[in-house]
Amino acid sequence: MLRPRALIPSVTVGLVLGAVACNLTPDAMTTDSGGSDTAASTDTTGTTDEPTTGGPTTDEPPTTTSPATTDEPETTTDSTSVGTDTTAGPTTETGTTGPDLDNVTIYDIQGGAVPENTVVTVKGVVITSPVHIDGDGKGTIFVQDPMGGEMSGIAVFLYEEVAMNFGVKPGVIVDITGEYTEFFGESQLQVTSVDAIVEVGQGEPPAPAVVAAADVATGGAKAEAYEGVLVQVEGVTVTNPAVDMSDFEVDGALLINDFFLFPQMEEPTVVNGQEFTSIAGPLRFSYDNHKIAPRAAADLVSGMVPQAEEHTIYEIQEGALPVQTPVLVKGAIVTSPLTFKKDGFFIQDPMGGEHSGIYVYIGAKAVTVEPGDVVDVEGVYDEYYENSQIEVADAAKVVVTGNGAVPAPEVVSAADVATGGPLQENYEGVLVTVENVTVAAANMMFSDFELTTGLFVDDIFIAKADWKLPMIGDTFTAITGPLTFGFDEARLLPRTPADIVP
Known part of the structure; x- marks a missing residue:
């Protein structure tokens, strides 16, 4: 079942830090999760050589923008120089002078006493977060008045020179x-000069203010008051682990964001119903939403993690389960070898037919399976760029219980299972055969080819030395393999050269 998953974090059962699956996407693909969406920049941050989770990998870059976009546009109007004359303070309605701009408090700013685009000096504030560096080398930190409480915190955007030369701690x-x-x-x-930040002492970040999740969620009664403040929610349960690749949601519709975690490769993988004893971090506002940004793994204290329950592949592919649900599939038959990169394989229900197959992503875990093996697989159901898969956290969760015959492939029309075809989603993950097909295009760079029906044929199971691209106009009696979805296209994956019959 293809489900849109705008930017989702990926998986393991329990709080696993770091990205998990990576497949059906190229080595050159980047993810923008964790990109700076607080300050004035134009590039995303935290790009990696590969996406952090995925379906079967290919060597081809995506043709459209990765879903893993940052939280918000990274452009803003140019700031004025810090050296602006600040002698004329803001005036109130009665004409009296406003706060001393050379000694403004964060409370003054957040309380509305300072006009926007005013250059001010705040003194004796404590840094409460690490620095987040974006793709342009600009940075963001959070600071807070030591007295704490409502309206005591604010984000600080650092231009390149400042971010790289100030020892943020x-x-x-x-x-x-x-x-x-x-x-x-x-x-x-916004700070443009290294000289504009002066270290005046050492201390400890204040203890987070304990707040109710609903109060600081978007539109909550205390959300504006605690924006920029180090806060903590306690005893919350995950209600949506896949809001996008940057956020997950807990009770009270509160979003938890990976702004600091992604650059540190400490992204948590969460599942539906998982409990957290506590979650702490500065309260950000981005893309019209308030969200807590944990500063490190220690800010996420995991509680109970739901155990996997037995489900069929049909239930998964027919949309009966939400993404990030722990699942146990028993008695499935392996229909493919491991991919050439050894990071996954396909399984199928012995009954076959529509909705009977799915991809199993194992990453770098050492799993030995062969076509025809009967297996029990425990993992987390996920949609990786709209391709269904079970992501396995531990090699021991793939258990071979027997051996049998690989199911006969389902003979289908190539046009029906091509991108947007009426049966494309139904046969995703299933072993299929298309017959009497003609090559419309061949891509030497990415080693795939397209049929006249619009169905792509890709090489993730076959070594490059054994993969020979056809010529435009070549015809084939039959091509067999599991059907998958990647780079916005339906793709047939021959398991060996013998699956391509001239």
């Missing part, structure tokens, strides 16, 4: 001169 006490701006609704100080 949580607990450091600083004076900061910067321009107060609202970047897509998030209050921040």
Whole structure:
């Protein structure tokens, strides 16, 4: 079952830090999860050589933008120089002088006493987060008044020179001169000069303010008051582990964001119904949503993790289960060898037919299976770029219980299972054969070819030395393999050269 999964975190049963599956995507593909969406930049952050989760890999780059986009546009109006004259403070309606701009508090800024685009100096504030560096080398940190409480915190956007030359460490006490701006609704100080941040002491970040999840979620009664503040929610349960690749959701519709975790390769993988004893971090505002950004793995304290329950492949592919659900599939038959990269294989229900097959992603785990093996597989159901798969966290979760014959492939029309065809989703993951087909295009760079029906044929099971691209106009009596979906196209995956019959 293809389900849109705009940007989702991936998986293992329990709190597993780091990205998991990686497949059906090229080595050159990048993910933008964790990109800077707080400050004025134009590039994303945290790109990797491969996506962090996935279906069977190919050597081809995506043809469209990766779903793993950042939280919000990374452009903003140019800030004025920090050296602006600040002698004329803002005035109130009665004409009296506003706060001293050389000694403004964060409370003044967040309380609305300082006009936007004003250069101010805040003194004696404590750094509460590590620095997040974006693709342009710009950075974001959070600072807070030591007194804490509502309206005590704010984001600080650091231009390249500042981000690279200031030794950011949580607990450091600083004076900061910067321009107060609202970047897509998030209050921040923009700092353009290294000299604009002065270390004045050492300390510890304040303890997070314990808040109710619903109060600081988008639209919550305390969301604006605690924006920028180090907060903590306790005893919450995951209600949506796949909001996108940057966020998951807990009770109260509160989003948890990987802004600091992604660059540290500490992204948690969560499942439906998982409990967290506590989650802490600065409260951000991005893409019109308030969300907590844990600063490190220690800010996520996991509680109970739901155990996998037995389900059939049909239930998974017919959409009966939400993504990120722990599943146990018993008695399935392996229909393919391991991919050439040894990171996954296909299984199928012995009954066959529509919705009977699915891809199993194992990553770098050492699993030995052969076509015809009967297996029990325990993992987490996920949609990787709209391709259904079971992601396995431990090699011991793939158990060979017997051996039998590989099911006969389902003979289908190539047009019916091509991208957008009426049976494409029904036969995703299933071993199929298309007959009497003609080559419309061949891609030397990515080693795949397209049939006149629009169905692609790819080489993830076959070594390049054994894979020979056909010529345009070549015809084949039959091509057999599991059907998958990658790079926005339905793809047939021959398991050996013998699956391609001239």
